[in-house]
Amino acid sequence: MNIFEAPENSTVLVIAENPYLQDMMMWRLEKEEFTFFAAYNSIDGLERAKAMNPGVIVLDINMSKNDGWDALISLKTHPQLSGIPLILFSMIDDNNQQYIFGTAEYFEKPVDRRRIISVLKNYSNEGNDNNVLVIEDDPDQIELLKHSLKPNGFILEEAENGEKALEQISKKKPDLILLDLMMPVMDGFEFLERLRSKTEWESIPVILISAKKLSTDDYYRLNNNIINILEGRFKKRDDLIGNIIGYIKETLFKTKLTR
Incomplete structure (x- = not known):
């Protein structure tokens, strides 16, 4: 081989x-x-x-x-x-x-710290900045992610819903996105559809985080948008x-x- x-x-x-x-x-x-x-x-x-x-x-x-x-x-x-x-x-x-x-990648809440660090390291660029956009409306969850990821070399940006996240991405493209599916204004499902509709954004890795058990309708809405195209x-x-x-x-x- x-x-x-x-x-x-x-x-x-x-x-x-x-x-x-x-x-x-x-x-x-x-x-x-x-x-x-x-x-x-x-x-x-x-x-x-x-x-x-x-x-x-x-x-x-x-x-x-x-x-x-x-x-x-x-x-x-x-x-x-x-x-x-x-x-x-x-x-x-x-x-x-x-x-x-x-x-x-898919995580159910509460997020396992060791596993999410391990997964993010698979996506990291050694020797370069690793900018992670966290799209989450729960302040406690954001603090947990900050506490876990910053000591491991990740730079975190925050957005409280999908609409604000799209605005931020248009100004600065992140290396990775952590996405809560259930949020106000624009939820994670609609955000993924909008994100993947842009060719220049379709390869940004997205890791899903959710406290919600996914239903058949949820699967339909996610469709192929969850795949981080290689x-x-x-x-x-x-x-x-x-x-x-x-x-x-x-x-x-x-x-x-x-x-």
């Missing part, structure tokens, strides 16, 4: 209901000497993840019946699994067969898979270096 040779955990779990895509992923991953496992729904995916503790999980976020969202929330709120790198992909245009891939959009499935595998290598290599 070139410079990525022999990571400590080269197991990749792919959660996707499309058997053709699973076969393609298996062929490409095994060719690169990864250990491949498939799961075809969220329940099977969660059980396999708990049993094997994979190095990376790849998830189709748009499986039928919101199953991809169920898997995402289950993985990101499970104590054993929340730290496993998770790569999402999605078809965003049925007619043109257009795909995106990226990452997503490499743009693809019209060929081979290009999508090639980029996913490249990111798997990069992720496992980073994990190996930090241990």
Whole structure:
């Protein structure tokens, strides 16, 4: 695997209901000497993840019946699994067969300090300023985040709702956004839609924080806006898979270096 040779955990779990895509992923991953496992729904995916503790999980976020969202929330709120790198992909245009891939992070309140610091470090730019925009209307939550993140090299800006956040972003683009979904004036759902409608902002990583259990309607509203796009959009499935595998290598290599 070139410079990525022999990571400590080269197991990749792919959660996707499309058997053709699973076969393609298996062929490409095994060719690169990864250990491949498939799961075809969220329940099977969660059980396999708990049993094997994979190095990376790849998830189709748009499986039928919101199953991809169920898997995402289950993985990101499970104590054993929340730290496993998770790569999402999605078809965003049925007619043109257009795909995106990226990452997503989701925290339920109260926020686990250690985990959020660990996650933010994955997005940080070593040696540069790391400007984080916190969009949150709860002063206590803001203070908790300040106390946790400032000593770890993050520069925090605040906005009490989505409308004010968009004004701030238009003046200064942050490196990362921490977003509470439930806020007055403009909530997190509308903010995400507005943010992702701008090409120059669509790659800003967004980490969701919420005290609210997400409903089916919430999943619909989030749609693909939660995905932090890594490499743009693809019209060929081979290009999508090639980029996913490249990111798997990069992720496992980073994990190996930090241990």
